[in-house]
Amino acid sequence: MRWLMLKDLQILRRSPLLVTLLVLYPVLIALLIGYALSRGPSKPKVAFLNEVPKGQGSFNLGATKINGRQYAGKFFSAIDPIVVHSRAEALQKVRSGQALAALIIPADIVQKLSTGGLERPTLDVIYNAENPLKRQFVESTIQFQLAKANQALSGEFRKVAAQYIGLLLKGGKFDAFGTNFNVLGLQSANAILKGVRGSLPRGSPQGPALDQVIRFATLAISNLDLSNQVLTSVSAPLAVRTTTIGAGGKQPLDTFAVAVAVTISMMFVCVLLAAGMLALEREENAFTRLARGLVSRLGLVTEKISLAALCATLVALAMLIGIGIFVAVDWGRFPLWVVAALFGAAGFGALGVAIGGWAREVRAASLFAFLLSLPVAVLALVPSGATNQTLYDIIRVISAIFPFRPALDAMSAALSGGGIGLPLLHLVILVAAFGALARLSLRRFA
Amino acid sequence: MQRVTKRYGERLALREVSFEATPGERVAIIGPNGAGKTTLLSILAGIQPATSGNVSRLPRDIGWVPQHAAVYSKLSVAENLRLFARLEKVPDPNAAVERMLDQTGLRDRADDELGKLSGGNRQRVNIAVGLLSDPPALLLDEPSASLDPRQRERLWEFIAGLAGGGTTVLFSTHNVGEADRYADRLIVLADGELLFHGTPRELEQAVGGDTYDFEGAFVRFLHERGH
Numbered sequence: 001m002r003w004l005m006l007k008d009l010q011i012l013r014r015s016p017l018l019v020t021l022l023v024l025y026p027v028l029i030a031l032l033i034g035y036a037l038s039r040g041p042s043k044p045k046v047a048f049l050n051e052v053p054k055g056q057g058s059f060n061l062g063a064t065k066i067n068g069r070q071y072a073g074k075f076f077s078a079i080d081p082i083v084v085h086s087r088a089e090a091l092q093k094v095r096s097g098q099a100l101a102a103l104i105i106p107a108d109i110v111q112k113l114s115t116g117g118l119e120r121p122t123l124d125v126i127y128n129a130e131n132p133l134k135r136q137f138v139e140s141t142i143q144f145q146l147a148k149a150n151q152a153l154s155g156e157f158r159k160v161a162a163q164y165i166g167l168l169l170k171g172g173k174f175d176a177f178g179t180n181f182n183v184l185g186l187q188s189a190n191a192i193l194k195g196v197r198g199s200l201p202r203g204s205p206q207g208p209a210l211d212q213v214i215r216f217a218t219l220a221i222s223n224l225d226l227s228n229q230v231l232t233s234v235s236a237p238l239a240v241r242t243t244t245i246g247a248g249g250k251q252p253l254d255t256f257a258v259a260v261a262v263t264i265s266m267m268f269v270c271v272l273l274a275a276g277m278l279a280l281e282r283e284e285n286a287f288t289r290l291a292r293g294l295v296s297r298l299g300l301v302t303e304k305i306s307l308a309a310l311c312a313t314l315v316a317l318a319m320l321i322g323i324g325i326f327v328a329v330d331w332g333r334f335p336l337w338v339v340a341a342l343f344g345a346a347g348f349g350a351l352g353v354a355i356g357g358w359a360r361e362v363r364a365a366s367l368f369a370f371l372l373s374l375p376v377a378v379l380a381l382v383p384s385g386a387t388n389q390t391l392y393d394i395i396r397v398i399s400a401i402f403p404f405r406p407a408l409d410a411m412s413a414a415l416s417g418g419g420i421g422l423p424l425l426h427l428v429i430l431v432a433a434f435g436a437l438a439r440l441s442l443r444r445f446a
Numbered sequence: 447m448q449r450v451t452k453r454y455g456e457r458l459a460l461r462e463v464s465f466e467a468t469p470g471e472r473v474a475i476i477g478p479n480g481a482g483k484t485t486l487l488s489i490l491a492g493i494q495p496a497t498s499g500n501v502s503r504l505p506r507d508i509g510w511v512p513q514h515a516a517v518y519s520k521l522s523v524a525e526n527l528r529l530f531a532r533l534e535k536v537p538d539p540n541a542a543v544e545r546m547l548d549q550t551g552l553r554d555r556a557d558d559e560l561g562k563l564s565g566g567n568r569q570r571v572n573i574a575v576g577l578l579s580d581p582p583a584l585l586l587d588e589p590s591a592s593l594d595p596r597q598r599e600r601l602w603e604f605i606a607g608l609a610g611g612g613t614t615v616l617f618s619t620h621n622v623g624e625a626d627r628y629a630d631r632l633i634v635l636a637d638g639e640l641l642f643h644g645t646p647r648e649l650e651q652a653v654g655g656d657t658y659d660f661e662g663a664f665v666r667f668l669h670e671r672g673h
Binding site: 003004006007010011014015284285286287288289290291292293294295 | 488491492493505506510512514515516517518519520521525529530532533534559575
């Protein structure tokens, strides 16, 4: 078998263009996919017009001064603003395509906000509907940021309201219209009333009336005590507690992108190489010669899987080392990288020989390998919930039949932790299954 | 070969074929398309098993030269020979390579890639690979099919030299003229059945003597037997 492998390596050495394409193409594709996965979508360009006159960006809510610019800033974190100075200019930017949308803050926003919710200010958003996909993206971005701004403002309103209720309840200093004065507060008033009630002679006619006032004050104290919680619930009725499940739950996006990039490269190198090299034995008519006892059919399949796995593992490790220079990876896990790469590559190699065995011609095998690999990889990356349950179940079954998903899981686990045993076992089963299919295909190979 | 039968499902490719060949003999296997010539050779070569019957020689004692050159076009002549010598577990692969380079007259092309050689030279390498283990018998499937007349002449000279050295040579061919000229004995197959086993002259006599040329005699022979 080693002579056959040596022969295959010699053939590859004499085909520099093929080898270059075989390595460069998947690496390039993988890096592009990895780059796209590791970056969120870029900020959309949005024309931004602030009609609020200069120096009027703040308003008073009771005794609290609120800065409106602080909330406008929430939008700037998610968009790439093009500051414009008139509505006409904003429209022109959207029409010309320089901006995907325009966001206009009306002049009366501060005045309406200062009413504390009695009047509702309205922002103007103008979309460019030329590209529905982009329009949807901008729309959802602005809606999301608007929700965040609304939440921040309602939180501010709640704080102010809670301050007043606290003052009403406990008393204290109050500053309004430049004047300071002390507010007694319900708790102190209640205490005073109870003191007065105690000093009244038994059977005093003021007693029942005073009792009524004391009961009211007690009821008000106990209910207003809950008001802060009630206001919090009103301003943010739903709270979110996040729990992550699954192996990739704590995996950084960068590391996942690296795992995807490396696995895709391995897949293309391995599947194309194994499929092509097995089909080449038939195209060169050498199979009949080999099959008459020089090499067993199983030996031939094993040799091709080993050759492809070896080459792909080297490519994968070279990629990991290269990427490791730019992305933070845990070099202490290097032995696990090797294990994951070897098992993953063996899985892809087995798939490749099965394709090469059934396709029987190098060109047909290469085309089939390419046509099969790409959708398998894409399907394996479809997240749960992105489609309906039945379709997702079908996708899961397809992903389990092919080695991309377990190879990706193994590589992810090798890079950033998590259980690697199951994906490796899965790959071993797939190697056996595809190896058996390839061996079966050799019956009609000659 | 004794009573060898080969079935592919319901189809009978060879029906109880028996013959023998002696050292240094050249035996041509002829017959119409689909007669079973390649099946017969591939069973002798050990590429596929017979459904029933026996072959007295083991595949490792028989050299095999398929119709199309079964060598790697990206490897040089010497590399191809060395690879197959190692796979055949020849005791001294380098010595075997040197011997075959001399025997086939390819020494000056030893480092050339196969893909850059002419069809005739590729066929010489193909035959050289079959002879690496110095087998007592050599099987050639349509050896002259892709060669020009001059290359064919050199091929038959080479085969005659092998037979002269004691190697038994069995070859299949569609060219019955070549069978007449270069074979000591003929095996005629049709529909998997062995119809004739003897010398070219005996075949001519079987259809009435020398009033026909050999090709005409062969066609008449098949016709008389319903093929």
